[in-house]
Amino acid sequence: MRPIEPLPLHHSWPLFDLHDYLAPVTLDPSLARNDVALAERGLGLWHCDLTDETLSWTAGVYDMFGLERHSVVPRTLSVSLYASESREAMERLRSYAIRHKRGFTLDVDIHQADGMGQCALRLIAAPLLDQAGEVTALHGVKQLLPPGAPCSRRLDPTVFVML
Numbered sequence: 001m002r003p004i005e006p007l008p009l010h011h012s013w014p015l016f017d018l019h020d021y022l023a024p025v026t027l028d029p030s031l032a033r034n035d036v037a038l039a040e041r042g043l044g045l046w047h048c049d050l051t052d053e054t055l056s057w058t059a060g061v062y063d064m065f066g067l068e069r070h071s072v073v074p075r076t077l078s079v080s081l082y083a084s085e086s087r088e089a090m091e092r093l094r095s096y097a098i099r100h101k102r103g104f105t106l107d108v109d110i111h112q113a114d115g116m117g118q119c120a121l122r123l124i125a126a127p128l129l130d131q132a133g134e135v136t137a138l139h140g141v142k143q144l145l146p147p148g149a150p151c152s153r154r155l156d157p158t159v160f161v162m163l
Contacts, residue, residue, distance in 0.1 A: 007093055012102040018126050021105060022141060035059045042144030048075065049137050050098070061142050064121055066112030083109040083118065090123065097127055098135045107145065120145040 013021065035058045038044060044060025053075040062069040065081055082090060086108035093104040103126035111118050125140040 007089055007106075008096045008100075008102075008104075011093055011106050012096060012100070012104040015101060015103055015126060018103055021103065021124050021126075039063055044142045045139070046142060047137060047139040050135065060144075064112075064119065064142055064144050065110060066114030066116050077113075081110045081113055083111065086110065094125065094138065097125060097138065101127055101129065101133075101135060103127070103140075107149075120147070120149065122149075 038058055039060035042060065042064075044062070044064060045058045046061050047056040048054070049056075055073050055075055055078060057073065059069050062071070062073075065073075065078060067073055079087060079091070086106075089106060090108055093106055096102065097104050103124070105122065105124050107120060107122050109118055109120050122143040122145055123140065124142075125138050127135040128137040128139055130136045
């Protein structure tokens with residue numbers, strides 16, 4: 001985890017930039033709709049409904065967290081798997097994203113639930129707004145990173161890490 005203070009200044013971005021941050025996934029529609037292809041490239045899509053904190057993940061996110069695919073994962077469990085520094089930074093940016101309706105990108109470290117160790121992820125998150133302009137959910141992409149990967153504010157299409 002490589003936070004730079006102040007976190008919102010260095011890690012958040014306006015929603016109109018979302019396409020730029022997700023370009024490697026959105027440029028190839030067949031990839032964005034193919035759960036297995038995403039997982040094979042160390043990518044996973046996620047969604048968190050803020051009304052009840054339910055999570056929806058594609059296979060790649062389950063693999064990164066070392067959890068059984070398609071299982072129900074309470075948000076409290078997923079958050080507990082973040083290394084403490086990463087968890088604190090992620091929660092701060094999450095609150096900021098919801099309050100200010102901005103996306104964020106953060107490299108984080110997690111402890112895999114299956115005991116396979118720790119891994120680094122690039123977390124890209126953006127709020128979803130209802131018709132009244134209120135934030136109802138967060139969604140985005142997680143990308144598995146190799147050890148020593150340089151910081152970035154976007155997905156890196158040249159990084160494909162297999163678990």
